[in-house]
Amino acid sequence: MAAFEASSNPPLQPPSATASTLPQYPEMILAAIEALDDKNGSNKSAISKHIEDTYGELPPAHTTLLSHHLNKMKQSGQLVMVKNNYMKPDPNSPPPRGRGRPPKPKSDLPPDAVASPPRPRGRPPKSRDPSDPPPPPKIKSPSPGSGRPRGRPPKKAKTGVGAPPPLTASGSPRGRGRPPKVKTAVATPVGC
Structure with a gap:
């Protein structure tokens, strides 16, 4: 009976057998972009469809692998993304700027001058x-x-508590609170 079980189960092919016949993903992506030849670039679904039509058997994680390699190629500069479309970078275009403010240009010193080391931060010991x-x-x-x-x-x-209170202009100590208004005498006319 052991012989029957061994003959009924065919030997499984290693999963790398199908993957080894496929080229690397960056090569497949670049070939798909060249084959699609769209001046505005190709989106991810068009690239994926072209790879599926061309190579047929793909790994089950094809969409994940495609997204990973597209992002990696975009960050390394092999591809440029414009309006959700991937395309090859123009060789005549300037390199992309990084984020943030560009560094200040360093002044050139004469060849005989020796640059002193930069001063350390903080207070000197x-x-x-x-x-x-x-x-x-x-x-x-x-x-x-x-x-x-x-x-x-x-x-x-x-x-303080034991200190004498401040003296006013007349010389007597000041009382608490607001001082009363000073009443002025109103002159009455004499011939009435």
Whole structure:
């Protein structure tokens, strides 16, 4: 009976047998774009249909593989995508610009000049040598032009709990609250 089971099941072909007869996907894609020869390019479904018609047996993940290779070829510059259509890049066109602001052009130095290394970021470290003189003290100078120092002026001395209340112009301590209005005497006419 074991002989019967062995003869009824034919040996399976390895899955790579059909894949090995197919060319690589980038080659099939480029051949399809050339064969379709549309001046506006070819979309993904037209490329897929041409590959299916030309090669017949394709792997079950054909659509996934096609999308992957189209994206890869687009990013590497082998294909250009214009309005959802893929086409070969024009050899006379300038290379595509990257994202963001282009870098500033570097100034050319004369051949005899030596470029110094760029200054590192941040504050320079303090010297750890005890024999070095201390750094000079910083001198606060007023801002140029105005004659006044920068910033908000310092507050006057605070009056605390034990401090006497401030004196008014007459010399007596001020009471709480808003001071009363000062009434002015109205002059009455004398000949009435």
